Amino acid sequence: MVYRFWCGECGFKTPWLAESEGAQRQLDHYNKQHPGILAGGHVEANRRNPQGSRISGLACLQVAGILVLLLSIAAACRP
Template identity: 70%
Template sequence: MAYRFWCGECGFKTPWLSESQGSDRQLEHYEKQHPGIPPGGHVEVNRKNPEGGGCLPVLGIVVLLLIIAAACQR
């Protein structure tokens, strides 16, 4: 999944990133733009992220290759 962090003090938002990258960018923003204020705002989750497919496509390819290998040995 991808995450976008929004600043609670201004209109800043991070690009879609991993959770740790987005959090780091938000912290950097607060240190530069709002020193002394604890980070706030909200986090938006992109559940339609193409990178969020997990291992299911890889598992499907492995099964398909095993079927092809088994069929070629007959």
């Protein structure tokens, strides 16, 4: 599952991230932009796309396979 963390003080929000990474980015934001204020806001879970916008392992493997195929065709066409 991926999450987006919203600042309770301003309009800042993290991108869709793993829970621990999103929490850390929110904490970093508070330390930099709102020093002395405890981190607040809310957390949003992405239920429509639980893996986020990251390329899945299968998609990456498919892209690699297509690239190998194209390179093979290009190499076969060289005199």
